[in-house]
Amino acid sequence: MDKTGSFKIKGVLKSLRVRFFVIVFLTGLISCLVMHSVILDSYENRAVNVKSTEAQTQLRILANHLIVSNYLQDTSSEVINAELDMLANLYDGRVIVINDDLKVVKDTYNISQGKTIISEEVVNCLKTGSKGTVSKYDQANGYIEIVTPIIESEVIEEEDVSVSGKVSEVVRGVLLTSVSTETIAVTLDILSRRAQILEILIILIILLFAAWVSIMLLRPFDRITTAINDVKAGYTDEPIVGPNYLETEQIINAFNALLRRMKVLDDSRQEFVSNVSHELKTPITSMKVLADSLLAQEDVPNEVYREFMTDIGAEIDREDKIINDLLALVKMDKKAAGLTITSVDVVNLTEVVLKRMRPIARKHNIELTLESKRAITAEIDEVKISLVIMNxxxxxxKYNKDEGWVRVELDADHQYFYVKVIDSGYGIPEDSLEQIYERFYRVDKSRSREIGGTGLGLAIARNAVLMHRGTIDVKSVVDEGTTFTVKLPLRNG
Ligand SMILES: Nc1ncnc2c1ncn2[C@@H]1O[C@H](COP(=O)(O)OP(=O)(O)O)[C@@H](O)[C@H]1O
Ligand SMILES: [Mg+2]
Incomplete structure (x- = not known):
């Protein structure tokens, strides 16, 4: 499993690296291509617009000249013909003059003279009397077609006063011009070729960059992987140290924290196992000693025999108590899912527990009292909470002086209820307060053993409280007494 595990992580890193490379490379490539087409397209649009506007201005001026020199009726004007040819040459194109009968009066190519033109734009221009020029860019064939109306302005002389004196504009004919865009295409071609060279260079750079980035960015993860695999394989459980890359610092920290926690758990598990074996062995050793010494003597008097057997019985009880406590603790470790929540009258529950404890208290002449400020009903696991109070x-x-007292106080607010167990006992030294909840911990081993403690009671109590999301606190003064306060939510689950 170790081998395949580490292999998998390496594989994941490799595929991550490839993915990284592809993403960086594609991003670069796509942005490069988009830039290319956007820049070239916008150059083309702009060039065509400039050319078309320039031609339109000249054509409008020419159209005026045509009217002034009455060219539509008489095409013999040398000046106008020269002007037409010059314009055609200038734009490396063709100019056709059409009159209002759709007849071609002049074609700079000298092909269509006398023919009728029925191009849609021309017909539209004449029929609707539209005064604006229309231009159309034919990219495939490389020219701009411009339709310019030839407009005559005349002053209206009519009897109708509302119309008379105004200038009316009449479309007398049309100039149909095609302007070659070859120069634009050539420039575009040169630009495009240069851009291509540049693009190849950029792509090469991006390629190198993507490779570099994917290697550099993931390199820190390689080290972590190696370190994690070492830990997993069991070579070491030392924290990972390595150059602190920003990307991996948090992972390393989290991993090291996990490692520390694992170590703590492992240590406490080992300690627990060794404690359990020790605790379970002690009564057995005692029994063995008692039995052996009985066997070693011949003709044992009946009283001695009885005394030894009583001691053996006490050790068996002790063994039984330890095993029961251990079972309770193990059951408790199975997380909050194991709670059986019911609505419980806490005051009543406490009374029942105290009733069970009264005989022991009486034995030591200890006064046991209960003080409850109000009725308390809480959603808790009845068995586990009575175990808490009982312990x-x-x-x-147990840890009280003879003639001492124990007071249990109950109280609640709107969210929690509180159980206080106050005694007039030995107290717990300050440096032990932290450890009393540990399994098998006893402040005074010999005294506790004499009293019959296993060192598991508080561990059980604390686990039960934590399962209910409660807290347990202790305050103690040596030789004066101890107060345990348990705070539990009224509602659970
Ligand atoms: N009310 C108390 N007064 C003095 N010492 C206490 C009190 N409660 C617990 N302790 C100390 O804490 C230790 C752990 O308690 P616990 O887990 O219940 O084990 P035990 O089985 O010994 O009672 C006890 O051995 C005792 O030394
Ligand atoms: Mg106890």
Whole structure:
């Protein structure tokens, strides 16, 4: 599993690297191509527009000349003919003059003279009397077609006063011109070729850059992978140290934190196992010693025999208690899912627990009282919470002076209820307060053993409280007494 695991991570890194490379490369390539086509397109549009506007201006001037020299009726004017030829030459194109009968009066190519033109634009221009020029760019054939109306302005002389004196404009004919865009195409061609060379260069640079980025950016992950694999394989459980790349610092930190936590868990598991074996062994060793010493003596008096057997019975009880506590603890470790929540009268529950503890309290002449400020109903696991109260009260009685007292106080607000167990006992030294919840921890081993403790009671209590999302706190003064406060939410689940 280790081998395939590490292989997989390496594989993932490799495919990540390839993906990274492809993404960077494609992004570069696409933006390059888009830029190319956008720039060339906008150059072409602009060039065509400029050319077309320029030609239109000249054509309008020419159209005026045609009217002034009455060219539509008489095409013999040398000046106008020269002007027409010059314009045609200038734009490397063709100029056709058409009169209002759609007849061609002049063609600079000298091909269509006398023919009738029925091009849609021309007909439109004449029929609607449209005064504006129309231009159309034919990219495939490389020319701009411009239709310019030849307009005559005359002053209206009529009897109708509202119309008389005004200038009317009449379309007398049309100039149909095609302007070659070859120069634009040539420029475009040169530009495009230069852009291509540039693009190849840029693509090469992007290629190198993408490769560099994908290698450099993922290099830190290689180191982590190697380090993680080493830990996984069990060579080491040392934290990863390495050059602190910004990208991986957090991963390394998280991994090291995980490693620390694992170590703590592992240590506590080992300690637990060794504690359990030790605790379980102690009563057995005692029993073995008792039994052996009985066997070693001949003719044992009946009283001695009874005494030893009583001791053996006590050790068996102790073993039984440890096993029961261990089972309770193990069950408790199975997370909050294991709670059986019901609505419980907490005051009543506490009373029941105290009733069970009274005989032990009486044995030590300890006064056991309950003070509850109000009725409390909470959604809790009844069995586990009574285990909590029982363990706290049991401790308060056990670690108390004779003639001492134990007071249990109950209270609640709108969110939580509180169980306080206050005693007049030995107290717990300050440096032990942190550890009393640890499994098998006892402040005074010999005394606790004498009293019959397993060191599991508070561990069980704390687990049960945590399962309910509650807290447990302790305050203690040596030789004066101890107060345990449990705070539990009224509603669970
Ligand atoms: N009310 C208390 N007063 C004094 N010491 C206490 C009290 N409660 C717990 N302790 C100390 O904490 C240790 C752990 O308690 P616990 O987990 O219940 O184990 P035990 O089985 O020994 O009672 C006890 O051994 C005892 O030293
Ligand atoms: Mg206890």
């Amino acid at each position: 706290l009260v049991e401790n308060a009685i």
